[in-house]
Amino acid sequence: MSRKPDVKKMEYFLEFTLEAQLNIDEETNHYKADEDSSDPHVFSSKHEQKMKEIFKLAEKKERMYRTKRRLHKVVAGAAVFLIVSSVVITNVEAFRVPIFNFFTQVKEKSSFFGARNSDNNLKLTKKLADYEPTFVPDGFSVDYVDEADNMYTIQYLNENLGEWYLMTFKKGISSVAIDTENGITEHFEINGREFVRIEKYNDIRVLMYMNGNQYEVIGNIEFDVIVKILESIE
Amino acid sequence: MIILYSAMIDSPENLSKFELIYSKYKNTMFSVACDLTKNIHTAEDIVQISLIKLIDILYKINYEEIAKPKCKNLLITITKNTAIDIIRKETKVLPFEIVEPVSAISGSAEDIYFQASDYNNLIRCIDELEDIYRDVLRLRYLHHLTAKEIANILNSNEFSINTRLMRARQKLSMKVREYRNV
Numbered sequence: 503m504s505r506k507p508d509v510k511k512m513e514y515f516l517e518f519t520l521e522a523q524l525n526i527d528e529e530t531n532h533y534k535a536d537e538d539s540s541d542p543h544v545f546s547s548k549h550e551q552k553m554k555e556i557f558k559l560a561e562k563k564e565r566m567y568r569t570k571r572r573l574h575k576v577v578a579g580a581a582v583f584l585i586v587s588s589v590v591i592t593n594v595e596a597f598r599v600p601i602f603n604f605f606t607q608v609k610e611k612s613s614f615f616g617a618r619n620s621d622n623n624l625k626l627t628k629k630l631a632d633y634e635p636t637f638v639p640d641g642f643s644v645d646y647v648d649e650a651d652n653m654y655t656i657q658y659l660n661e662n663l664g665e666w667y668l669m670t671f672k673k674g675i676s677s678v679a680i681d682t683e684n685g686i687t688e689h690f691e692i693n694g695r696e697f698v699r700i701e702k703y704n705d706i707r708v709l710m711y712m713n714g715n716q717y718e719v720i721g722n723i724e725f726d727v728i729v730k731i732l733e734s735i736e
Numbered sequence: 737m738i739i740l741y742s743a744m745i746d747s748p749e750n751l752s753k754f755e756l757i758y759s760k761y762k763n764t765m766f767s768v769a770c771d772l773t774k775n776i777h778t779a780e781d782i783v784q785i786s787l788i789k790l791i792d793i794l795y796k797i798n799y800e801e802i803a804k805p806k807c808k809n810l811l812i813t814i815t816k817n818t819a820i821d822i823i824r825k826e827t828k829v830l831p832f833e834i835v836e837p838v839s840a841i842s843g844s845a846e847d848i849y850f851q852a853s854d855y856n857n858l859i860r861c862i863d864e865l866e867d868i869y870r871d872v873l874r875l876r877y878l879h880h881l882t883a884k885e886i887a888n889i890l891n892s893n894e895f896s897i898n899t900r901l902m903r904a905r906q907k908l909s910m911k912v913r914e915y916r917n918v
Contacts, residue, residue: 513877516858516873516877517877517878519855519858519859519862520862520873520874520877520878521805521806521878522855522859523859523862523863524805524806524809525805526859526863527805527809527863529809529812530805530808530809530812533764533767533768533808533812534763534764534767535760535761535764535808536759536760536761536762536763536764537760539763539764539767542763543763543766543767543770543776545762545766545780546777546780548780549780549783549784552784553758553784553787556784556787556788556791557754557755557758559788559791560754560755560787560791560794561754563791563792563794564753564754564794567794567795
């Protein structure tokens with residue numbers, strides 16, 4: 503048996519005995535409480551005046567303790583509420599399904615969950631940096647950059663997986679003739695942005711038109727990833 | 737929901753804990769102070785100082801404990817020690833405490849285990865202890881005050897309080913052993 507519980511037990515026993523001893527304590531029994539006193543002392547006005555100040559001091563201190571205690575209880579209550587809510591949401595199907603659906607719908611509407619990668623966002627001059635995508639898929643790095651007055655081309659490479667994609671931007675081109683021969687073409691729209699998807703041989707090419715500019719990604723990466731890249735352009 | 741919860745936990749009974757103690761024990765405190773000082777005005781001052789000391793440990797007193805002898809004893813102890821301190825200062829007598837070396841007392845601080853069968857003897861032993869030891873034991877084990885809080889009430893310092901506490905436990909242990917051997 504460990505020593506610590508024994509000490510606790512002894513302290514509790516001592517507390518219990520000390521309280522019991524008070525019943526026979528001469529000094530405690532000698533002085534009566536106010537309601538049992540037959541001849542209560544009338545305190546001076548000076549004392550009563552001083553007591554008003556002491557009451558204020560006590561009130562201030564008591565309020566401080568109450569606030570502290572209330573704060574602890576509120577924090578504990580909030581924690582319990584959060585735990586209970588989490589348990590209810592994860593266990594009760596009536597809650598879980600709508601919440602799961604909500605996040606799925608959000609993901610469908612906007613597939614951009616990536617973070618801006620500062621390393622890849624500094625490859626262009628200030629003039630065209632605003633048109634550069636902020637999302638770069640994991641494992642990709644810039645292979646080369648070609649920048650002209652109103653256009654740029656950046657090639658990204660994932661050497662480990664042998665994947666690549668080319669990001670091209672052309673300013674002031676809202677539509678242009680594109681080679682769709684022998685390819686599958688699909689037009690669609692996400693969040694008011696117009697997209698054209700062309701699949702030819704093993705490569706996917708996606709064009710996006712926004713604010714009178716053309717953005718294009720071509721590469722051997724997944725279509726969903728290309729959409730994410732284009733959606734990350736602000 | 738949090739606002740509702742906050743309103744629920746704010747019990748109104750806590751608002752007047754200090755006032756309740758004062759209304760219940762002001763004359764008790766005055767009597768203690770008056771018995772020691774034999775002066776009404778000084779006794780009133782002592783009641784005030786004692787109540788200020790009480791504010792700092794008010795959080796340790798539960799509302800339902802106020803009517804119990806435990807609370808009355810705490811106020812008597814605070815008042816008595818405040819009065820002793822004031823008398824010392826007025827008579828310019830330096831605080832003096834007979835310090836027994838710890839080694840002079842047999843039994844160590846670790847050796848203080850009491851059994852349920854010691855209960856009646858222990859009550860008797862506590863009753864027989866000197867005031868300074870009984871007070872420090874009560875403040876520590878009955879009122880659960882820290883060494884710093886006890887030092888403030890007994891007009892001492894934390895080191896002396898811890899030493900006194902250790903000595904009190906040893907004395908109590910010794911007395912209980914004596915009763916066991918009888």
